[in-house]
Structures are given as C-alpha cells and as structure tokens.
Amino acid sequence: MRITKPPEERKQEILATSRRLFEQNGFENTKISDIVKEIGVAKGLFYYYFKSKEELIKAIIEQYKIELEIKIKSILSNEEGGFYQKILLFTDMYSNQNELLLLDEQLIHEIIDSKSFEIDWLVHLKKLIEIGVNEKKLNIKYPIETTIMMFYGLKYLLEHPKDMNINRFTYLTMIEQTLHLPMGVLTK
Amino acid sequence: MRITKPPEERKQEILATSRRLFEQNGFENTKISDIVKEIGVAKGLFYYYFKSKEELIKAIIEQYKIELEIKIKSILSNEEGGFYQKILLFTDMYSNQNELLLLDEQLIHEIIDSKSFEIDWLVHLKKLIEIGVNEKKLNIKYPIETTIMMFYGLKYLLEHPKDMNINRFTYLTMIEQTLHLPMGVLTK
Amino acid sequence: MRITKPPEERKQEILATSRRLFEQNGFENTKISDIVKEIGVAKGLFYYYFKSKEELIKAIIEQYKIELEIKIKSILSNEEGGFYQKILLFTDMYSNQNELLLLDEQLIHEIIDSKSFEIDWLVHLKKLIEIGVNEKKLNIKYPIETTIMMFYGLKYLLEHPKDMNINRFTYLTMIEQTLHLPMGVLTK
Amino acid sequence: MRITKPPEERKQEILATSRRLFEQNGFENTKISDIVKEIGVAKGLFYYYFKSKEELIKAIIEQYKIELEIKIKSILSNEEGGFYQKILLFTDMYSNQNELLLLDEQLIHEIIDSKSFEIDWLVHLKKLIEIGVNEKKLNIKYPIETTIMMFYGLKYLLEHPKDMNINRFTYLTMIEQTLHLPMGVLTK
DNA sequence: TATGAATGAGATTTCATTCAT
DNA sequence: AATGAATGAAATCTCATTCAT
Numbered sequence: 001m002r003i004t005k006p007p008e009e010r011k012q013e014i015l016a017t018s019r020r021l022f023e024q025n026g027f028e029n030t031k032i033s034d035i036v037k038e039i040g041v042a043k044g045l046f047y048y049y050f051k052s053k054e055e056l057i058k059a060i061i062e063q064y065k066i067e068l069e070i071k072i073k074s075i076l077s078n079e080e081g082g083f084y085q086k087i088l089l090f091t092d093m094y095s096n097q098n099e100l101l102l103l104d105e106q107l108i109h110e111i112i113d114s115k116s117f118e119i120d121w122l123v124h125l126k127k128l129i130e131i132g133v134n135e136k137k138l139n140i141k142y143p144i145e146t147t148i149m150m151f152y153g154l155k156y157l158l159e160h161p162k163d164m165n166i167n168r169f170t171y172l173t174m175i176e177q178t179l180h181l182p183m184g185v186l187t188k
Numbered sequence: 189m190r191i192t193k194p195p196e197e198r199k200q201e202i203l204a205t206s207r208r209l210f211e212q213n214g215f216e217n218t219k220i221s222d223i224v225k226e227i228g229v230a231k232g233l234f235y236y237y238f239k240s241k242e243e244l245i246k247a248i249i250e251q252y253k254i255e256l257e258i259k260i261k262s263i264l265s266n267e268e269g270g271f272y273q274k275i276l277l278f279t280d281m282y283s284n285q286n287e288l289l290l291l292d293e294q295l296i297h298e299i300i301d302s303k304s305f306e307i308d309w310l311v312h313l314k315k316l317i318e319i320g321v322n323e324k325k326l327n328i329k330y331p332i333e334t335t336i337m338m339f340y341g342l343k344y345l346l347e348h349p350k351d352m353n354i355n356r357f358t359y360l361t362m363i364e365q366t367l368h369l370p371m372g373v374l375t376k
Numbered sequence: 377m378r379i380t381k382p383p384e385e386r387k388q389e390i391l392a393t394s395r396r397l398f399e400q401n402g403f404e405n406t407k408i409s410d411i412v413k414e415i416g417v418a419k420g421l422f423y424y425y426f427k428s429k430e431e432l433i434k435a436i437i438e439q440y441k442i443e444l445e446i447k448i449k450s451i452l453s454n455e456e457g458g459f460y461q462k463i464l465l466f467t468d469m470y471s472n473q474n475e476l477l478l479l480d481e482q483l484i485h486e487i488i489d490s491k492s493f494e495i496d497w498l499v500h501l502k503k504l505i506e507i508g509v510n511e512k513k514l515n516i517k518y519p520i521e522t523t524i525m526m527f528y529g530l531k532y533l534l535e536h537p538k539d540m541n542i543n544r545f546t547y548l549t550m551i552e553q554t555l556h557l558p559m560g561v562l563t564k
Numbered sequence: 565m566r567i568t569k570p571p572e573e574r575k576q577e578i579l580a581t582s583r584r585l586f587e588q589n590g591f592e593n594t595k596i597s598d599i600v601k602e603i604g605v606a607k608g609l610f611y612y613y614f615k616s617k618e619e620l621i622k623a624i625i626e627q628y629k630i631e632l633e634i635k636i637k638s639i640l641s642n643e644e645g646g647f648y649q650k651i652l653l654f655t656d657m658y659s660n661q662n663e664l665l666l667l668d669e670q671l672i673h674e675i676i677d678s679k680s681f682e683i684d685w686l687v688h689l690k691k692l693i694e695i696g697v698n699e700k701k702l703n704i705k706y707p708i709e710t711t712i713m714m715f716y717g718l719k720y721l722l723e724h725p726k727d728m729n730i731n732r733f734t735y736l737t738m739i740e741q742t743l744h745l746p747m748g749v750l751t752k
Numbered sequence: 753t754a755t756g757a758a759t760g761a762g763a764t765t766t767c768a769t770t771c772a773t
Numbered sequence: 774a775a776t777g778a779a780t781g782a783a784a785t786c787t788c789a790t791t792c793a794t
Binding site for chain 5: 002004031032033043044046047051052053
C-alpha cells in the first residue's frame with residue numbers, strides 16, 4: 001500500500017501528472033486531490049514536495065521555460081543548417097502538440113513577472129530572424145512582428161483543427177508564403 | 189443606498205460589468221462578489237437576474253456571439269466596398285480591443301458545444317475570403333487558413349505590445365504582405 | 377434555522393465568544409469550528425466577518441488594548457481621588473479576573489509589534505507613579521520597576537490561587553507593604 | 565551523513581533542543597520537524613526515542629522539575645549561610661535566564677495534574693520563608709505570598725527588559741525593599 | 753426589485769505519526 | 774540507531790448559492 005520512490009523521481013511524477021491535468025482541465029479546475037488520486041498517493045505527500053499549489057504552478061512554468069530554452073538554443077546553435085533549416089526546426093517544435101502548455105495566460109501573468117517568460121522567447125526569435133536577414137534570405141518588412149504573428153497564429157490553428165485539415169505540408173507552405181521565401185525551400 | 193433600475197437595464201449592467209471583469213481576470217478568478225461589488229449592488233440581486241454563474245457565462249457568450257454576428261454581417265453585406273475595404277473593416281474590428289473576449293478557452297469548451305461558436309466565425313470568414321478570390325484580389329494558397337492564422341497572430345500582437353511598437357500602419361502593412369496584396373491598397 | 381443579526385452585533389458575538397474560548401483553551405487549541413459551533417452558525421459566517429484566524433486574534437488584542445486603555449485613562453484622569461485612590465482603582469481593575477486575557481505571550485509577540493501593546497501600558501503606569509511621587513506619597517527606590525513587578529506578581533497570584541487564600545484585604549495589605557505606604561491607607 | 569550517538573546522549577540532545585525551541589516558540593508553535601531539523605537528524609529518530617510529542621513534553625517538564633528540585637535543595641540545605649545568603653542564591657538562580665522555562669501554562673495544566681508541579685515549588689519556598697522567620701530576619705505580613713509575588717514579578721521584569729535598565733544591584737535592592745530587609749544586606 | 757447575512761460543500765493546507773529500508 | 778518518504782485526520786479557508794426581510 002505504501003510505495004516509496006526516490007524524491008526526485010516522485011517530484012517529477014507529480015510535476016508530470018500535474019502538467020497533464022492542468023493542460024487537460026486548466027489550473028483552477030484541477031484540484032490537489034485530483035493530482036494525488038491520479039498518482040495514487042496521500043494528499044500530504046504533495047505538500048512534502050511543494051509548499052502550495054501556487055508553488056507547483058511556478059515550478060511547472062519554470063520547467064516548461066527551461067525545456068523550451070534548451071530546445072530553442074539547440075536549434076539556434078546548430079552550426080550546420082542555415083536559416084531555412086532553423087526555421088523548419090522551429091516550426092516542428094511548435095507543431096509538436098504535447099510540448100505546448102495551453103496555459104491560462106491570465107494566471108501566468110499574475111504569477112511570473114511578465115518579463116522573464118515572454119521576453120526570453122522574443123530574444124531567441126530575434127536571433128533567428130537576424131540569421132535570416134544576415135543570410136539575405138528574409139526580405140520582408142517587420143520581420144520580427146511578422147514571425148511572432150505567424151507562430152502564434154499557427155499555434156492556434158494547430159490546437160484547433162476543427163474542420164480544417166492542416167498537415168505539415170500545409171503549414172510549411174504557409175510559412176514560405178508568409179515570410180516570402182522561395183516556394184519549396186521548406187517543403188522540398 | 190437603494191437604486192432601482194429598469195430590469196433590462198440592470199441586467200445589461202451586470203452583463204457588461206461581468207464581461208469586463210472576466211476579460212480582465214478570467215472566469216475562475218472573477219467571483220460573484222467581485223461583480224456585485226463593482227456594480228455596487230447586493231449579492232442577491234445577481235441571483236435575481238441569473239440563476240447561476242454558469243448561466244451568466246452562457247449569456248455572455250451568447251451576447252458576444254450575437255454582437256459579432258451583427259458586425260460581421262454588416263461588413264460583409266456592405267454593397268459599396270470591395271474586398272480591400274471589407275478586409276480593412278474586419279481588421280479594424282479586430283484591433284478594437286474591447287470587442288474581443290479573451291476567453292478562457294478551456295471553460296468555453298466545457299460549456300458550449302465546441303461547434304456552434306467557432307464554426308459561425310469560420311463561416312463568415314470563409315465568405316470574406318470567397319469575395320477576395322472572386323474579385324481575383326486574393327491569390328494565395330490556403331487563404332482561409334492563412335487568414336485565420338493572421339488574425340489570431342495579430343490579436344496576440346495587439347494584446348501583448350511589450351517592447352514592439354505596433355500601430356495601425358504597421359499591422360495593415362503586415363496584412364498586405366501576408367495576403368500578398370499589392371502594397372498600399374490598405375495603407376493608402 | 378437561520379437567525380440573522382445586525383453585523384456589528386454578530387461581529388461582537390464572534391469576538392466575545394472567541395475571546396472566551398481563547399482564554400479557556402488558548403489560541404492554538406481553539407478551532408474555528410469550535411467558535412462557530414458555540415455560536416451556532418456556519419463556518420462560512422466566520423470568514424464573512426474575519427479574513428483569517430490571525431485577523432481575529434489581532435482584533436481581539438486590539439479590542440482588549442482599547443478596553444484597557446479606556447479603563448486606565450478613566451482612573452488616571454479622575455480628578456477627585458489622589459494617589460491612594462488611584463492605586464486602589466488600578467488594583468481592583470487587576471483583580472477583576474475576567475478582564476485579563478491570559479494571552480499566550482509568545483503568539484502576541486509574533487503578531488503585534490512588541491512596542492505598541494506593552495509600552496502603552498508602561499506609559500500609563502509611569503504616569504501613576506509620577507502622581508504618587510509628586511504627592512510625596514511614594515518614597516521608594518525604583519518606583520516604576522517595583523510597581524510593575526508588583527502588579528505582574530499579583531496577577532500571577534490572583535490567577536493561581538492554589539492553596540493560598542488571597543482576598544482583597546490580603547493583596548491591598550501587600551501593596552501597602554511593597555510600596556512602603558502607611559499601613560491602612562488602602563485597607564482603611 | 566549518519567552520525568550515531570549513544571542512546572542516552574542522543575535522547576538528551578533531543579530534550580535539550582526541544583526545550584530551547586519550546587521556550588522560544590511555545591509548544592504548539594514548535595513542530596517535530598523543527599526539532600529534528602535543528603538537530604540534523606531524521607524524523608523517525610525522534611519517534612525512536614519518544615512515543616509522541618506529548619510524551620516529550622511530559623519528559624521535559626519532569627526534567628525541569630528535577631533540576632529545580634536539585635537546585636533548591638542545595639540552596640536550602642546549605643548549612644553555612646543564613647537567610648540572607650539563601651535568598652541571594654535563590655535570586656541568582658532566578659535571574660539566570662536559561663534556567664526558567666517560559667511554559668505555556670495552558671498546556672501544562674492540560675498535561676500534568678496541576679498539583680504536582682507547582683506545589684513542590686511552593687513547599688520549598690515555604691521552607692525558605694520559614695528560615696527567614698525563624699531567624700527573625702523576615703518580619704513582613706504574608707511572607708509567602710509576598711515572596712511568590714516578588715519572584716514572579718521579577719521574572720517578568722528580567723524577561724522584558726524593554727527600556728528599563730535592570731541589573732543585579734537594582735533587583736537586589738528591590739528585594740531588600742520589598743521584604744523590608746535592612747538596606748545593604750543583599751547588596752553588601 | 754433589492755438587500756446582505758447566512759449557508760455548506762468542497763478546496764487547500766498542516767503536521768503528528770508510521771513504516772519500509 | 775537512523776533514515777525520510779509516505780500517510781491521513783483534521784485544521785483553515787473559499788465562494789457559489791440561499792433566504793428572510
């Protein structure tokens with residue numbers, strides 16, 4: 001009845017489970033009791049690992065931020081590929097559903113100082129754009145704003161498939177078109 | 189201390205105030221007590237007009253849907269302007285902050301059947317795109333998907349100004365560029 | 377089943393009941409559920425009047441402080457009596473059991489800044505002593521320290537009767553003796 | 565990370581640490597986790613030595629009682645000194661801060677039967693007073709009550725120095741004065 | 753129409769205690 | 774002797790909802 005695990009493993013289990021439930025039901029609709037029931041442990045154990053529900057949320061956001069940071073950096077620092085490859089990798093990262101937290105932005109903004117999370121993201125995107133401009137492969141106006149717009153718009157599309165049928169070819173084509181890249185550079 | 193108002197007026201007051209608070213703080217983070225305090229009435233009055241918080245939310249969504257419907261129809265049925273003018277009007281509607289409900293999508297999906305609301309919106313947008321195609325002024329691939337992507341991306345940009353400086357000229361230029369319209373048709 | 381009272385009355389009821397239970401059982405040993413059960417209301421009502429248990433404790437301390445302040449001031453400002461009468465009134469105030477909160481001093485010091493509460497008390501006592509000295513009726517060394525010592529010592533004696541038999545005559549005699557007042561000035 | 569100690573030594577370590585924390589924060593405000601953290605051992609170890617928190621408290625009280633007993637007896641049975649010396653020793657014992665448990669009296673009364681502890685103390689004090697009376701050095705009324713009052717009052721003064729400046733000379737003088745001893749017998 | 757005190761189910765949080773290692 | 778993850782009962786707190794006035 002009592003299954004003991006190494007603390008780090010258990011903590012990650014709580015984080016992963018919470019993350020999944022939060023993504024499914026939102027922060028407010030997920031109770032601590034839901035989380036511990038799902039894992040199959042006592043409520044007290046949750047508070048052994050996290051001081052409060054708010055601290056858990058902060059930890060998840062922090063974790064997500066770190067994961068994102070790692071992915072983005074690995075893409076940007078990739079020496080081999082040029083701008084086209086980098087934008088491809090960026091896009092695939094985006095389209096990979098389970099790597100995106102559908103966070104209740106309201107709550108995030110209450111918790112983390114808006115700077116830390118969002119701005120970091122912007123900084124990386126700017127670097128990507130810079131590469132495109134330096135390689136003379138990106139000649140549009142407002143490249144940063146356009147890219148942000150494009151990525152957020154795509155995120156929405158991918159999360160709300162509805163009756164539209166969006167596949168990899170579709171959105172890569174849309175990116176070529178939106179960034180005014182030569183047709184086929186992303187879609188081969 | 190007891191101000192009586194005609195029922196319909198009072199009901200609208202509650203709806204408008206709730207809507208504002210919900211947009212600011214989200215559904216879950218807005219308490220009934222917040223709403224009545226903001227208006228300056230007693231809690232009981234809220235329940236005189238609405239059976240429950242959920243009914244209020246439904247009413248707001250319904251109201252928003254109707255307003256949107258009206259606006260979109262008036263734009264689309266405008267016989268005078270062509271595609272360029274229609275897309276301009278659409279855009280201005282979008283950029284007008286307080287006409288957009290930043291809905292906690294999680295909750296909406298719990299309440300309304302996912303189809304009804306979003307599909308309507310899509311139907312109208314399709315009609316707009318059709319006009320552009322028919323007038324031979326829209327020659328991009330995946331016009332509907334691109335337009336949805338563009339509008340949602342713009343919505344994000346406008347709501348998160350941060351250190352980017354986006355004004356009307358900026359986003360109209362971005363629209364021309366994204367939809368591959370001749371430069372200047374929207375920005376004059 | 378639902379008895380409504382004017383808020384101020386209800387708030388005082390909660391304060392008075394809590395105070396009694398706190399005095400009987402201490403802060404930590406008195407649960408909110410004890411308080412509301414004693415009054416016969418729902419738990420939620422408690423939180424309608426007090427944001428938290430800590431706020432209640434602060435309110436009680438504040439209330440006690442104010443009551444004490446009033447009593448002390450009325451004694452000191454009494455124009456008729458001289459030092460003897462004032463010290464008599466002071467003493468009677470002290471010996472009146474239910475006017476003394478047996479506060480867990482530890483907790484108090486955590487909650488109120490130690491200055492506010494205790495120092496006020498000292499200020500008043502100093503004034504009393506000053507009167508005695510001015511009237512040349514108090515000729516001991518360290519009059520303030522001695523008086524504080526005496527009052528706290530008496531407080532202890534009165535709260536712990538044990539097998540000692542202390543009545544009014546007894547402690548008045550002890551005061552005369554401790555302050556080196558002429559025998560009989562307090563005991564007639 | 566695992567330091568083994570002889571059981572008796574470890575038990576004393578727990579007792580001493582608990583005692584310090586209880587004195588600082590009170591019984592209720594000191595958690596078992598605080599105690600073991602302070603010592604640097606695991607929670608389980610506490611329960612290896614004590615069945616429960618309550619048993620620890622009882623043990624501390626018992627220990628304190630024994631220590632007090634020893635000290636008092638050594639003072640009273642001292643054949644050499646007379647009353648003056650004995651009262652001096654008593655006083656110095658009192659003024660030695662860490663020898664006084666600031667016990668949450670509420671809790672004590674719940675745990676130990678009120679008689680046992682306090683009465684012992686009273687018994688010893690009575691013996692001291694008896695010595696003074698027999699030696700004809702103590703001629704006040706209610707000598708026991710006055711002495712208890714005096715000691716408790718002094719305890720308070722010594723624990724709440726605040727803006728009063730109390731040193732050994734001060735309180736010895738106050739004792740001489742309160743017990744109506746000839747000036748100088750304690751202060752040399 | 754309007755009031756706001758009162759309710760109560762259910763959420764979060766605490767912490768003494770247990771137990772497998 | 775010692776560890777510390779795990780337990781669970783019980784405390785505090787929240788807030789949508791009710792109801793007597």
